[in-house]
Amino acid sequence: MTPTLIIVPGLGDSGPGHWQTLWQHRFGAGRVQQDDPDHPLPEVWAARLHEVVGATPGELVLVAHSAGVATVAHWARLFGAEDRVRGALLVAPADPGQPGMADLHPELLALAPLPLEALPFPALLVYSENDPYCTPERAEALAGAWGASAVSAGEAGHINVDSGHGEWPDGEILLSEALHAWTPPAVVRF
Template identity: 80%
Template sequence: MTPTIIIVPGLGDSGEQHWQTLWQRKFGAERVRQDNPEHPVAEVWAARLHEVIEATPGELVLVAHSAGVATVAHWAQLSSGCGDLDRVRGALLVAPADPEQSGLDTLHPQLAALAPLPTAALPFPALLVYSENDPYCTPERAEALAEAWGAAAVSAGEAGHINVESGHGDWPDGEILLSEVLHAWTPPDVVRF
């Protein structure tokens, strides 16, 4: 049986043309909707993710973007020992926003509410996709997060924040990576394409 995809958006809830929204429609995915999608609070956003996970039966694959990646990391830490962790077959973590990165206070100061990011290994397989020129996270930090979380790291090249503004409405390369996560592929530590 194919796992259910749960979309975990970042700030602004990923708009109508964002690949997460397109995937939600295309794959019949569930979606985490935060009460205040512009102002994250780590525990509140993690609790909402937990509610969606509890309400969704069967095996799951989490698909997170930007601040949604931090939400997944916080949820995993806060849910340590929870049976729901066992139902997560894998996670696709795309373009993490680093709330500890200097200079983000001018881009999105509200991201600071997600700091510090948990650095414990995730209790499920994960694939972290990062961009070489993402204004919200350096490649070095993305690779360090992947290593800490026990995730494989994949560079998407110079892909901006891997969102609509960087030309990633429909994201076919992402669908290939999602397919790998759905089929429990175990990638090497760092892949570049």
Template identity: 85%
Template sequence: MTPTLIIVPGLGDSGPQHWQTLWQHKFGAERVRQDDPETPVPDVWAARLHEVIEATPGDLVLIAHSAGVATVVHWARLSAGEDRERVRGALLVAPADPEEPDVARRHPELLALAPLPLEVLPFPALLVYSENDPYCTPERAEALADAWGAAAVSAGEAGHINVDSGHGEWADGEILLSEALHAWTPPAVVRL
């Protein structure tokens, strides 16, 4: 059975032309909607993610962007049990680094997400980063991936991998998702 995708947006809830929103409609994904998508509060945002996970049956794959990546890692730190076990993997795209002074200066609301948990995630993850992301350096992205036990892949000079950097449909992301799903989903059991 194919896992259900859960979209975990960052600040602003990823607008109508953002690849997360396009994927939600294309793949029939569930979506985490924060009460205040401009003001992240780790425990509150993680609790909303938990609500969506609890309400969604079956195996799940989390697809997070920017501050949504922090939401996933905070949720993983706070959660336990069966809901966590149903997460087959997470695609973590363009994490926003709230501990980077320049990022925090431009977006002080991100400071609430610091410090980012650095424990190994209890499910496989693929972190996709950009060489010229204004919200996270490649070195920091690779260090986060290492701490979280995630595979890391560079998307090249792709900005923040959002609409402003020219990523609407983001076909390369769909390829990465497909490859990750193949790796995370156990093969069907064939009974003879």
């Protein structure tokens, strides 16, 4: 059985040309829609993710971008393990501790501090070498703390529409590979 993708957007709810929105339509994914997508509050955003997870049947895969990555980390800390979550694709995390964040997006400061406990499900963190919201070193440190695998997307900016990632076919490949890795082998009985 194929798991249901749950899209966890960051600031601004990932607009119509964003790869998350395109994936939602292409794959029939669920989506976390925050009441105020421009002002993240960890407890509020995590609670909305918890509502969506609870209302979506079957196995799930979380697909988070930017502040949505922080939402997944806060959700795991606040609500614990959810056995139906097979894994998470965490893309371009926004680090509220990044130098200059107060100038880039001061609203992201509300997400600090990021939880550093291991996630209760497998995860793949995809980061960029030139993301203004998170250094490669910090992305790798977050992946290590969360027990996630990490992969560089090269110089891909914030892996959003502004950096030329509408469809993002490389992301689909990464998701497919991660899903394959997270799928337990079939039991064969003789």
